Amino acid sequence: MIQVKKLSKVFHDKKRGEIIAVNNIGFHCEKGQIFGLLGPNGAGKTTTLRILATMMTPTSGEAFVNGYNVEKEAHKVRQSIGFLSGETGLYDRFTPRETILFFGKINGMSRREIEKRMAEIFQILGIKDFQDVRVDKLSTGMKQKLSIARAIIHNPPVLIFDEPTVGLDVITARVVIEYIRGFKKQGKCIIFSTHQMHEAEKLCDDIAIIHLGRILSMGTLEELRKKILVADLEEIFFKLIEKESHI
Amino acid sequence: MNWNNIRLIYCKEISGAIRDRRTLISMIIIPLIFYPLLFLGIGYFTMAGQQKSDTVASVVAVKGGEYAPGLIEILKQNEKIQMISLTEDLSEGLESGEFYLLMEIPENFNVNINEESTQSITIQYDSTAQYSQTARRRITDLLEEFKQQIVQTRLEKLGLSLDYIQPLDTQWLDISSDERKAGAILGMLLPYIIVILIFIGAMHSAIDITAGEKERGTMATLLVSQLSRLEIVIGKYFTVMTISATSMLLGLLGLSIAFLTPAYVLGELSLIKIHFSFYTFILFFLILAPLVGLASAILLLIGIFARSNKEASTYVTPIYMIAIFLGMISLSQGMELAEPMFFIPILNNSFTFRELLMGIIDWEHILPTLLSNVTIAIIALLIAAYLFTRENVLFRS
Numbered sequence: 119m120i121q122v123k124k125l126s127k128v129f130h131d132k133k134r135g136e137i138i139a140v141n142n143i144g145f146h147c148e149k150g151q152i153f154g155l156l157g158p159n160g161a162g163k164t165t166t167l168r169i170l171a172t173m174m175t176p177t178s179g180e181a182f183v184n185g186y187n188v189e190k191e192a193h194k195v196r197q198s199i200g201f202l203s204g205e206t207g208l209y210d211r212f213t214p215r216e217t218i219l220f221f222g223k224i225n226g227m228s229r230r231e232i233e234k235r236m237a238e239i240f241q242i243l244g245i246k247d248f249q250d251v252r253v254d255k256l257s258t259g260m261k262q263k264l265s266i267a268r269a270i271i272h273n274p275p276v277l278i279f280d281e282p283t284v285g286l287d288v289i290t291a292r293v294v295i296e297y298i299r300g301f302k303k304q305g306k307c308i309i310f311s312t313h314q315m316h317e318a319e320k321l322c323d324d325i326a327i328i329h330l331g332r333i334l335s336m337g338t339l340e341e342l343r344k345k346i347l348v349a350d351l352e353e354i355f356f357k358l359i360e361k362e363s364h365i
Numbered sequence: 366m367n368w369n370n371i372r373l374i375y376c377k378e379i380s381g382a383i384r385d386r387r388t389l390i391s392m393i394i395i396p397l398i399f400y401p402l403l404f405l406g407i408g409y410f411t412m413a414g415q416q417k418s419d420t421v422a423s424v425v426a427v428k429g430g431e432y433a434p435g436l437i438e439i440l441k442q443n444e445k446i447q448m449i450s451l452t453e454d455l456s457e458g459l460e461s462g463e464f465y466l467l468m469e470i471p472e473n474f475n476v477n478i479n480e481e482s483t484q485s486i487t488i489q490y491d492s493t494a495q496y497s498q499t500a501r502r503r504i505t506d507l508l509e510e511f512k513q514q515i516v517q518t519r520l521e522k523l524g525l526s527l528d529y530i531q532p533l534d535t536q537w538l539d540i541s542s543d544e545r546k547a548g549a550i551l552g553m554l555l556p557y558i559i560v561i562l563i564f565i566g567a568m569h570s571a572i573d574i575t576a577g578e579k580e581r582g583t584m585a586t587l588l589v590s591q592l593s594r595l596e597i598v599i600g601k602y603f604t605v606m607t608i609s610a611t612s613m614l615l616g617l618l619g620l621s622i623a624f625l626t627p628a629y630v631l632g633e634l635s636l637i638k639i640h641f642s643f644y645t646f647i648l649f650f651l652i653l654a655p656l657v658g659l660a661s662a663i664l665l666l667i668g669i670f671a672r673s674n675k676e677a678s679t680y681v682t683p684i685y686m687i688a689i690f691l692g693m694i695s696l697s698q699g700m701e702l703a704e705p706m707f708f709i710p711i712l713n714n715s716f717t718f719r720e721l722l723m724g725i726i727d728w729e730h731i732l733p734t735l736l737s738n739v740t741i742a743i744i745a746l747l748i749a750a751y752l753f754t755r756e757n758v759l760f761r762s
Contacts, residue, residue: 129757171589174756193591201589205582209377211384223373224590268586 119276119307120147120170125179127165127331139165141331142179147309147324149275152302154322155311156355162331163311164203167280170309171201183276184307197226200269203280207265210254214245214264217253218271225272232271239267243297259290266297277301279310283317295321315352325351327358334358366599370592374600375607378574382608388570392608396562396616401623414495422447423500426458429470436470436511445503459489465500466490481519552722553696556715558620559613559653560692563660564685566612571605571661575668576677584759598665598750605661613657649721652731655738656714660688662745669752672761695719707733710741 147153222232671677695715
């Protein structure tokens with residue numbers, strides 16, 4: 119469902135010159151799988167996800183989402199994805215109902231389709247109680263639930279989550295993690311970025327450890343353990359980064 | 366490009382704007398209430414000040430009044446002059462406002478007059494005080510009357526009549542109607558007000574729905590939706606245009622209401638009654654529409670380019686100042702614009718508005734105005750749309 123081949127992204131900065139944000143990376147993620155991009159801040163996670171979500175174009179390499187090329191068939195890609203980031207990206211002056219109606223419509227759904235799916239999602243996510251309260255009056259947890267609803271309203275087969283738990287308290291973060299797990303059961307293909315080891319450990323089928331734009335190692339948690347010979351993901355992570363720094 | 370998608374963005378932005386107190390203030394409260402009140406206030410205070418200084422008698426201090434009994438008699442007879450006699454020099458009374466004029470009559474005043482020579486007379490006044498100015502005007506008239514009397518006496522001695530030194534009696538008749546005069550005043554003011562209304566109304570929302578969306582992180586959610594970038598830009602552009610036009614129309618409505626108030630409040634402004642023909646009315650809005658389009662495109666362009674609300678506000682300020690400056694040029698009375706100058710946006714609007722308000726329809730001025738404003742608006746919008754596809758602009762950090 120997601121295929122990334124030799125993908126690179128270079129930014130040009132007047133002061134700093136060329137910055138290679140993503141450096142020749144490749145991975146794939148299938149239906150019903152969660153792929154985790156694990157790395158510190160500035161590793162290139164957000165840039166990679168923005169390319170997959172068609173917000174940015176790659177400098178070189180290719181990426182396919184649901185069989186569509188992110189550069190050449192951006193519109194088709196956008197039909198296939200739900201995108202969620204740490205910034206909730208909600209309009210303060212709208213209610214959850216209005217928000218979902220708007221995002222349903224701009225994703226090409228009919229009013230009837232939206233109403234039906236909205237009722238289901240609001241029920242599952244527990245949004246019903248505050249569906250007519252303006253977003254600026256909601257708690258962070260409520261907002262993040264609504265953001266999830268917004269990302270999945272058009273029932274996309276692929277979900278792209280860019281650090282969805284950043285800035286959330288433990289309870290809300292846990293709720294978000296549970297939902298992501300639920301989406302996996304529904305057969306969605308999920309790509310998920312985080313800098314929190316335990317989240318990646320709990321959720322991901324495959325993990326790519328990314329640092330300074332490069333994938334240092336990739337595989338299931340088991341495979342990574344075998345490769346690096348430490349049990350803990352945090353240890354794996356630091357060993358890899360340490361090794362990278364020596365080079 | 367799908368018009369239904371543009372409509373979705375437009376409706377979302379408009380309903381967001383209506384719920385935003387700041388937009389409501391700049392779009393409705395300022396044009397509909399604040400500006401008319403400002404106008405009424407200025408009209409009222411000018412009028413009140415004028416009326417007061419017209420009704421109050423001018424206190425005139427005279428030193429040496431006994432040397433000119435004839436002149437003093439004229440002053441005494443006038444009920445708008447309240448005379449006080451001074452025996453010593455007390456010019457500080459003029460500064461303190463105790464009296465408004467100080468007239469010093471020299472000892473040999475009557476001697477010189479009777480000897481048919483010129484007698485000088487010194488009058489002190491304060492040009493910064495309204496009362497002193499009024500007193501000066503009144504005394505000038507009375508001195509003129511006194512002068513006429515002396516001239517008449519001198520001429521009679523020579524067996525001549527006053528006509529002898531007045532071979533020509535010129536009558537100046539102003540054929541312009543009150544409406545036309547008022548139109549000229551309004552023609553100076555209105556373009557300036559319109560420019561302010563168009564910019565002020567749209568400024569906040571144009572920045573809020575572009576740079577503001579970037580700042581709040583909501584822009585990304587639009588970018589990953591099935592809307593095309595062009596649809597988003599056009600939807601937002603129509604929003605800014607609507608808000609700008611609403612602000613301007615409400616401003617004009619507010620001013621119209623202000624002009625309906627009784628004359629004693631408005632003074633000279635109450636004369637302003639514009640009789641537009643339907644044709645002129647249509648032309649007026651035909652010229653206004655591209656100006657709204659131009660202002661909206663420029664504001665949108667700035668908002669899209671800027672990283673944050675704050676940065677956008679910084680960029681908008683000089684643009685607003687230039688707009689105000691170009692609008693202000695119309696305030697200079699009697700200034701004529703050379704034909705090529707009608708290609709300069711805002712400036713051209715000011716002058717074509719002024720002409721229309723005075724009933725002049727000059728296509729050699731209207732066409733360049735329309736052409737240049739529409740062209741620049743389209744260019745600005747195209748740049749805005751182009752910037753909206755640039756990831757280094759959308760994700761600047």
